[in-house]
Amino acid sequence: MTSSRSMVGLFAGIGGLELGLSEHGWNTELLCEIDPGAQAVLRSRFADVPLHGDVTKLRALPSDIELVAAGFPCQDLSQAGKTAGITGARSGLVDEVFRLVKRKKGPRWLLIENVPFMLQLGKGAAMRHITDALEDLGYTWAYRVVDARAFGLPQRRQRVIMLASRTDDPREILFGQDAGERLGGDPADYPCGFYWTEGTRGLGWAVNAVPTLKGGSSVGIPSQPAV
Template structure:
């Protein structure tokens, strides 16, 4: 048995950010004992939203810091069951330059080195789907080889967030390694078919309009929850946080108002179309579909009904962060934390299958 004194399996989160992936494990009943990142405000958000956890600021480019992680983990608990992490994906991303020698592509080695020292029974590494195919699959092969060298049986799969109850079009690749196991990891089956996907309105339709106003730092719910998803998000919160509106210029408001629901700048009158080049510029969400992928820039997507960008809380809802998850830092820092995160409900789907594996390997009742 490797349950710690809380009776729960233990988790460490590398490159944790605000902690979307580990919040999924936390919500599934795991004990998230430690998160490591280099962003002060993201670490503050992490530390306030994962129970009795510890946030550690370390530069994971510097592999000498691996020893600090090892010592801190051993001080907290006798055994780490799961190591999760989302190494920064800029080097692999489709959004920027793709260069095989981008040093950010090797940050996953911090996970390899931590796993080699702590020997968690399961590792979960998430990243962009492009990691599987770029450089003719060399990146994916190297990740497999490096973890298999230290005893992990590796599996990988791209999961589509709406299939797991997340109201957002987002794909993530999950590498899962099982220490000393002959069996491949069994990835979670979808819980939602296309006709069951959670829409934008299902997710955020109960939140205040905030059109032309900022609103208060802490707000009241103005209406009852209208959908099961809204009830789930509001379950442990009596107030609304991180929900300040944005007041745009008259020109921006005019442009947004001309875009029909679910369309973008290409639907503008011809005299305005040439003002925009970016493919997703001036995109208005559809009320009846999941949102587009939440990004960190937060300036190109707009509310399906109101003539403004989504608030941090609305973006967090679309990422499946519950309302009791409070983000710290400036508004811009909060948007970045939300956009960089793994949707917690997607993390929870992985966590549920990890727990089944841990129980099976312990001969516990699943």
């Protein structure tokens, strides 16, 4: 099957998903983000891409897109929020994604991202809501929890990544390859990180590592080790 590699970013934030996908050949045709600060970043990063504000006022997506990426609001699903659940005013906006892809020939791929607490909140009500909607639209789906530390970002940030497809098995994408290439040569040729735990003892050392960032940390509070 030929691929246009065209995509749309809904709830785009500052464009993290879109930037990552662009490094693998995907071209963003449209962005949607309501936060003014995030919009300013998107205009800088994607100057030539149409930017829409309110997803509820977006009537349709470009007809030729193959992928929709959506990091929909997490406030109602996060332990740090009010845990109103998937029917909350913010996290419930995920239904706008399903509204926009509901057409005779919807996009081939959907990429959905959110916090891992959604897996257990309300005995998995959010996951049931999302997967039921995907199946009703003719998508097969798979998900996994990924950690930013595994991709070179010095902070603990776990996220649920859900991939759905009308034509392919998404498991082959999410689980086909768990590890990258091993570094060769002398470890001394690479920068190394050193940090200690918030306890009486413990330390970590790793090639190409830097201290992790911990939510709520401030100067003088050591981060827990990433290894």
